Amino acid sequence: MKTLAVSAALAAILAAGTPIAASASTAHNVVLVPGAFTDKSSWDQVAHLLREKGFKVTEVDIPLSSLDADVAETRKVLEAQKGATVLVGHSWGGVVIGEAGDSPKVKSLVYVAAFAPDKGESVQALSSNGPPTEGLKAVRPDANGFLSVDPAAFPHVFVGDVPAAEGEKLATKQRPISGAAFGAQATIAAWHLKPSYYAISANDLMVPPQAEAFFAKRMNATTVTLQSSHASPVSHPEEVAALIERAAKGQ
Numbered sequence: 001m002k003t004l005a006v007s008a009a010l011a012a013i014l015a016a017g018t019p020i021a022a023s024a025s026t027a028h029n030v031v032l033v034p035g036a037f038t039d040k041s042s043w044d045q046v047a048h049l050l051r052e053k054g055f056k057v058t059e060v061d062i063p064l065s066s067l068d069a070d071v072a073e074t075r076k077v078l079e080a081q082k083g084a085t086v087l088v089g090h091s092w093g094g095v096v097i098g099e100a101g102d103s104p105k106v107k108s109l110v111y112v113a114a115f116a117p118d119k120g121e122s123v124q125a126l127s128s129n130g131p132p133t134e135g136l137k138a139v140r141p142d143a144n145g146f147l148s149v150d151p152a153a154f155p156h157v158f159v160g161d162v163p164a165a166e167g168e169k170l171a172t173k174q175r176p177i178s179g180a181a182f183g184a185q186a187t188i189a190a191w192h193l194k195p196s197y198y199a200i201s202a203n204d205l206m207v208p209p210q211a212e213a214f215f216a217k218r219m220n221a222t223t224v225t226l227q228s229s230h231a232s233p234v235s236h237p238e239e240v241a242a243l244i245e246r247a248a249k250g251q
Helices: 008-016 040-052 067-077 093-098 122-128 154-159 166-172 179-183 209-218 235-250
Strands: 029-034 055-058 085-090 106-112 137-142 148-151 198-202 223-224
Touching: 029 040, 029 067, 029 093, 040 055, 040 235, 067 085, 067 093, 067 137, 085 093, 085 235, 093 106, 106 235, 122 179, 148 154, 148 179, 154 166, 198 209, 209 223, 223 235
Parallel strands: 029 055, 029 085, 085 106, 106 198, 198 223
Antiparallel strands: 137 148
């Protein structure tokens, strides 16, 4: 597993909006898939940074009603891309990009604090391999079988490294996910087919950092470790955007 150090200088260059170098080998499209318990706006800061660099960025509005529905929505967005694309998934979005990432338009995959199941694996099975995290203990089902994080716990367990008021605002935008989706088994696992990148969140209270490191190592991903909560696209957008740019350039 290759490990990259994300330097302050690289983050500064990204923030400055230096245009991407013209190259036939660079993917100029980026598709961002959110995770469970959030919406596509969780990618807004990363998307802004990438657009300043010249990338065409699309944030997918997945329904969170089933794995099949989320994959179908992501494939629809991929079909609309013109040219090579970097497909990125946060958290549950990692399961989605593993299914949709076999598209010939996808140049590489980027996993951000994400599940990366192999064929036949599910989030439910992967989550049962160890004790529940603090975040998982805060997940509550509703009468219709959809899951949400306790709003009182959300700012701490989901995005504990931003100001409390910001975390509380994110909690109000929370979107539930079908509990049945977590039991759906992966059928493709596109990380077997495409170059993959992984951003581990060292202070994750939702997905164990050890599990993230396992996923990254298993897929032989180019990997960075961020001193971040689960929601690194919100709390560490510069570093996440820098990794996506590397994936676009094949570095």
